[in-house]
Amino acid sequence: MTDDAAPETLRLDPVPGEWRRVSPKYVVVDLVGSLLTGILITVGSGLPWFFSRIDWLLVLPIAIGVISVILVALTPRRVRSIGYLLREDDLLFRRGIMFQRFVAVPYGRMQLVDINRGPLARAVGLSELKLVTAAAASNVTIPGLPEADAEQLRDHLVAVAESRRAGL
Helix, strand or coil: CCCCCCCHHHCCCCCCCCCEECCCCHHHHHHHHHHHHHHHHHHHHHHHHHHHCCHHHHHHHHHHHHHHHHHHHHHHHHHHCCEEEECCCEEEEEECCCCCEEEEEEHHHEEEEEEECCHHHHHCCEEEEEEEECCHHHCEEEEEEEHHHHHHHHHHHHHHHHHCCCCC
């Protein structure tokens, strides 16, 4: 049987619906963060070589530098993989390229919806929305949202969570 003729139940399509992605501006924020981290760790790992001049100690900063360059090269694709889907009973969040993570946060279990804005994200007009539940494993942070979208989503989630609050 060919893939085109496969029955609908055998297909491995992602969760259907209108997935919303983070802003393309978030690539810049993530790239700058990755570059600074990579540079600092590479320089820091090169300090033993700098002070001792033992040649084999150069292996560590070179390896970290190569890994940093690879991570920076994958950043745009990694940012494009971040998205969320508002469903009837929950918010579904996804991220990851090779190791994908899908988290469903039921509206009635949300305890806090928080907006954070770091200096670089604020400079390009982006925010980070954090959803907190009682279960630490289901906490979700959606980075790279335009400020207006983050505030609108926060207000929507708070309103829906209040209407579906689980009785405790």
